[in-house]
Amino acid sequence: MTSPGWGRRPFEKPPVPEDYWNLAPERAAEALSAGLTGLSVSEAAARLARYGPNDAAQRRHTPLWLQFLARFKNPLVLILLVASAASAATGEITSFVVITAVILLSVTLDFVQEVRAESAVEALRRSVALTARTCRGGNWIELSADQLVPGDLVELKAGDLIPADGLLIKARDLFITQAILTGEPYPVEKHAAPLKAPAAGPAEADNAGFLGTSVVSGVGQLLICRTGRATILGGVAKALGERAPVTAFETGIRHFGLLIMRLTALLVLFVLLVNGLMGRPLLESFLFAIALAVGLTPELLPMVTTVTLAHGALRLAKRRVIVKHLPALHNLGAMDLLCTDKTGTLTEAQVKVDRAIDAEGQPSDRVLELARLNSQFCTGVRSPLDSAILASPDPSGAVICTKLDEVPFDFERRRVSILIEREGRAQLLVKGAPENLLRLSNRVEGKDGAARPLDAALRAQLTQAFEKLSQEGLRALAVAYKPMPAGPRAMAIADESDLIFVGFVAFIDPPKQEAAVVIRELADSQVGIKILTGDNEHVTQHLCQSLGLDVRGTLTGDELAKLTDEALFSRVADTDLFCRLTPQQKTRVVLALRRAGHVVGFLGDGINDAPALHAADIGISVDSAADVAKEAADLILLDHDLELVRAAVEEGRRSFENILKYILMGTSSNFGNMFSMAGATLFLPFLPMLPVQVLVNNLLYDLSELGIPFDRVDRAALARPQRWDMRFVQRFMWTLGPVSSVFDFLTFFTLLYLFKAGEAEFQTGWFVESMLTQTMVVLLIRTRGNPFANLPDRVLAATVFVAAGLAVLLPYTGLGRWIGMVPLPLPLLAAIAGLAAGYFLLVEIAKRILWRHAGAPGPRLQRRF
Helix, strand or coil: CCCCCCCCCCCCCCCCCCCHHHCCHHHHHHHCCCCCCCECHHHHHHHHHHHCCCCCCCCCCCCHHHHHHHHHHCHHHHHHHHHHHHHHHCCCHHHHHHHHHHHHHHHHHHHHHHHHHHHHHHHHHHHCCCEEEEEECCEEEEEEHHHCCCCCEEEEECCCECCCEEEEEEEEEEEEECHHHHCCCCCEEECCCCCCCCCCCHHHCCCEECCCCEEEEEEEEEEEEECHHHCCCHHHHHHHCCCCCCCHHHHHHHHHHHHHHHHHHHHHHHHHHHHHHCCCCHHHHHHHHHHHHHHHCCCCHHHHHHHHHHHHHHHHHHCCEEECCCHHHHHHHHCCEEEECCCCCCECCCCEEEEEEECCCCECHHHHHHHHHHHHHCCECCCHHHHHHHHCCCCCCCCCEEEEEEECCCCCCCEEEEEEEECCEEEEEEEECHHHHHHHEEEEECCCCCEEECCHHHHHHHHHHHHHHHHCCCEEEEEEEEEECCCCCCCCHHHCCCEEEEEEEEEECCECHHHHHHHHHHHHCCCEEEEECCCCHHHHHHHHHHCCCCCCEEEEHHHHHCCCHHHHHHHHHHEEEEECCCHHHHHHHHHHHHHCCCCEEEECCCHHHHHHHHHCCEEEEECCCCHHHHHHCCEEECCCCHHHHHHHHHHHHHHHHHHHHHHHHHHHHHHHHHHHHHHHCCCCCCCCCCHHHHHHHHHHHHHHCCCHHHCCCCHHHHCCCCCCCHHHHHHHHHHHHHHHHHHHHHHHHHHHHHCCCCHHHHHHHHHHHHHHHHHHCHHHHCCCCCCCCCCCCHHHHHHHHHHHHHHHHHHHCHHHHHCCCCCCCHHHHHHHHHHHHHHHHHHHHHHHHHHHCCCCCCCCCCCCC
16 A cells, blocks of 8 residues: 555555456456446545555655655754754854744745745646546546546557556457567557456456556557556556656756865864864854855755746746656757657648559559558558548548458558458558568559569669659658458468559658758757658658758668667767668667767657657657657647747756856855855954854845846857856856955955954944845856846846845844844945945956856757758
8 A cells, every 4th residue: 555645544455356357347347346337427536535646656745834844854954953952052042033033034935936836837747747538427538647546447549658557348459569567569469358368467468458558559448457556567666766867967966066065064164173273162163163054055056946947847838838847948958969750840740642653653543542441440550641641532432341450550560451351352451661562562563453473673663663752752652452361360460471562652741941940040059950750761851952951961770770889879970861760770869869978859759759759868749749759758849840949948048047147156156255254263353253144144145046047048048058067167166256255355354454343343344245245246147248238137136136235234223233233334334335346347357257268068069951
C-alpha cells in the first residue's frame, strides 16, 4: 500500500490477483465489482478516494503548512533559530525579535513566490496531460488519465499510451510495443481472449495491456484492473522517480553553491578566530559570524530560479507553447541545434494526391483503387498520406470487400499489408516505400492486367521513375498485391514476398514559405537546423531548393547503417539532411550531435519520434501528436509552427539571463560587503555592524531583487545560445567584489577620520552606504551595456528604490534606534552619496570590460540556411 500524503489513510490495492491476466474478462470484472460497460460517475469517484489517483510515481501533495515548515530545515535557518534562542536566553531581546522577524519574512517571501509559480506551471502541465477515452455513466468521455480507477473501461487506438494495467475485452489488429517492460523492440499482437495456458508474467500475457506501453496499430478496449503504484511500472516507481541526468545549468548552480559554501565557511571561521583573539563577547561574535554567513548566502536563488522559469513558461503559454518541465527553458536558451522533420515544419502539412501512375508511367485508376482499399482497412498509424488517399475520388465504385487480416506499418519494414476478400478471392494489398516494394516484387502488372516478370531492365526503369517523381518534389508510395489462398488464415511478414508491382501514388505537400524566414532568424541567433526525415533525399533536397535553403551534405539511412558511432560522429557536423531514417537512426544522429558538444532540440510528433525526443536535450512536440510523442516531450506546441520554436528559444535565453543577473549581483555585491566586514574586524575595536543590522541589511537587499524574474533583458543576451559559464561568474565576483570592498574601506576612512564617528554612528553610516551600493548597483548589473538604454521593468525599479529608501530612512525611525542605529547628519549622508556615485561609475566601467571580454560559450556554428 502507498500513502498519498501525511495524515491520510493508505490507499487500498484493487481486489484482483497479481496474475489477473490469467482470468477471463468476466471473472476480472466480477472481482472488481464492475461490469463490462464502464462505471457510474459516483462509483468512479468513490474508487478514486479508495484506490488513489492513477499516478505511478505517486507524487505526494504535501499540505501547504507542511511545505512552509519544511523551509525551516535549511541549515542556515536552523543556525539562526539557535542563535535567536541563545539571544533570548541571554536577555538580548532585540536580537531575538529581529532575528525571528528576518527568518519569518525571508521564509514567507520565498514560500509564497515559489508556491504561486509552481501552481501556475502545474496548471499548464495539466492542460496537456495524458487523457483517455473512458466510459462513465454510459457515455464515452475524454478524461485525465490520473482520474482512472480499477473497473474503468478505456478505448485504445494507434498512437495511444496505455494509461493503466488491465485486460483486453475487445481487440482488432491490435499491436502494442512493450519495450519499456520486456526490452523487446518489435510490436506484439494482442487478443481479447482468455489465455490458452496460464502465463507466468506480463511478457506472455497477450490478452493484457500495461501502463507505459504504446499502441502501434489496431483498436481495442481495456478493462482497467490496476492503477498507480499497483501497476507493473508502479512497482518500479523508484526507478521512475529517479532524477533525469543533470543539465549543464543544474551542474553550474551546484558548483556555484559549493563555491559560496567554501567562502562562507572560510569567512565565518576567520571572523570567529579574530573576535576570539580580540577578546570580544562570544555570543556577539557568534551572532555576527552567522549574520555574515546569511549575508553571503544567495538564499533567494531557488525562488528566483523557480519564479523566473515559471514567468517564462506563462509568457510562452500566451504564445501557445506549453512548457511541461521548467528546466527545459534553460535547455532552450542553450540550444544551438534544432533537429526536425519536414512535414508540418517546412511544409504546409496539407498533403494531396498529385497523381497515380502505373508501371509504364501512365495515369492509373487501378493503382489508386488498390491504394485506397489498403488505406481504408488499415488500423495502424493513420498517416497524412492515408488521409490524402481517402480524400481523393474513389475510382472503385461500390466494390464490396471484407478485411481478413493485417500486418500493420512499422518503421523498419516501412509498409502496411492488408488481406482482403473480394468476390470470393483473397488478395494481399501492400503499400509502402517504393525501394522496399520493388525489392519484394518479382512481377509487374501491365495495362491489360496481365503480370509479366520484373527483370533487371524493368526494375531499373521503375527506380528511375520513382527518382524522377522525387526530384519533382513529390513523395511517392508504391502499390503491389499478391493473390492468396481462399479461406480464413493468419498473415505473417513472410507473406510479403513475390509481389506483383502495380505502380506509384505521388503526393504533393506545398512548402511553407514563412519557414525559410524563421530558419534564417534562428541562424542569426546561432541555432542551426538539421532535417531528420523518413522521406527520401530527392524530395527533401527539392523542398530545400524551393525554400531557397542552401544545405551541405546528405546522409541516408542505408549509408548511416554502415557507419560506426565514431564514423557518424565525424560526419554529423558537415551534414544537414538525414533522409530515410529509422527511429533508432534518428536517435543515433541526436546522440552524435550531443557528443559533439551541441545542445540539441528535436521536434517530432509521431510514434517513431519518441526515442529521439527522449535522447535530445530538449524534446519538442505538438498538441496533435501521438500520445507517446507528447509524453516524451518537454515542450508542446499548440500550433505546428516553427515560429513558436523561435519564440521559445528567445524566452529560454531571457529566463537564463535573469537568473544569471541574480547570481552576478549576489556574488559581486554580497561577497564584497562580507569581505569588507571580515576585514574590518582586524582593526576596529567594535563590530563593523551589529548582527541584527547585518540581517536587516540582507533582508532589504533581498527585497530589492524580487523584481528580477520580470525584468527586461538586452538584445545581446538573446542573440546567441546561453550556457552556464562558472569561470565568468568567478571573474565577475573576483573583479567587482574587491571594487565594492575598496569603497567600503573608503567609507570606513571617511567615517573614522573625517567625521570621527563613534560605534553607533559608524555602524549606521556603513549600513546606509552598504545598502545604497548594493541595491542601486542592481540597476547597473542587470544590463550588459548602458543602463539608460535598456530601462528596468517597473517591478524591479520599484523594489530597488523602495529598498534603498527604507535603508536611508531607517536610522530616523524608532525601529532603527531599536536595532542600534542613530540619525546621520546631512554632511555625512552627502559624503556617503558621493562615495556611492563613485562606486557606480567604477562598477559600470568594470562591468563593460568584463562583458566585452566574455567569450561565447559552447561550440560556434557556421551560419547555415
